[in-house]
Amino acid sequence: MNEEVQFIIDSTKEQMESAIHHLEAEFVNIRAGKATPSMLSGVKVEYYGSLTPLSQVANVNTIDAHTITVQPWEKQLIPEIEKGILTANLGFNPMNNGESIIINVPILTEERRRELAKHAKSEGEHAKVSIRNDRKDANNELKKLDISEDLLKNTEQDVQDLTDEYIRKVDDLYIIKEREIMKV
CATH class of the missing domain: 1.10.132.20 (Ribosome-recycling factor)
Structure with a gap:
């Protein structure tokens, strides 16, 4: 040919x-109803003046099928991470416990x-x-x-x-x- x-x-x-x-x-x-860290893959966080992917400033894990935890590497980033999650418009309501952020993924x-x-x-x-x-x-x-x-x-x-x-x-x-x- x-x-x-x-x-x-x-x-x-x-x-x-x-x-x-x-x-x-x-x-x-x-999303298919089950919580996965990849649900937050599109979240960007304001970090030292630039938008940075969430995975580069925090550990994102799942506790169970309906709960995601975000453990920032620097505690002062917690408000920025919450803002980033809300800005991403994923329909999640992040809760801050002072140490980390907990997200309950509602059942569909x-x-x-x-x-x-x-x-x-x-x-x-x-x-x-x-x-x-x-x-x-x-x-x-x-x-x-x-x-x-x-x-x-x-x-x-x-x-x-x-x-x-x-x-x-x-x-x-x-x-x-x-x-x-x-x-x-």
Whole structure:
């Protein structure tokens, strides 16, 4: 196969893989009712004049399925960490005991579970759109090349097979996440 054609297929595969990684990262941010330290991964804290990820200024742990503790490395950071958690708009109400911050993760209602499942589906659809755009870009690049009609058709079919494979991956990831969300 032509080197240019192989390059286009390889770069398309990379872009589709990137869409899957992005989807997985988005799914981590959709909580499924059980407390995990990753729920606070997007929290930034004002630390010596710059916004710093929470994990770089404190230990974040879970005591049980519904409680997260944040143990700052410097006690004067407790108010800043509370502010960062509230600013992140995660729906958590941090409690300060003077030594650390305790966050009770509320049990999800059926309605909230449905909303989260709908949000997960929406993220999955965004990933599918991205994958289809990658397919379109690859096909456009292939048409610009000076290759035979047969090679063009075969390569477009290879790109379509790749697209179908990654769309299936998105569907599989969504099914797993939906089960996790709806599990009581």
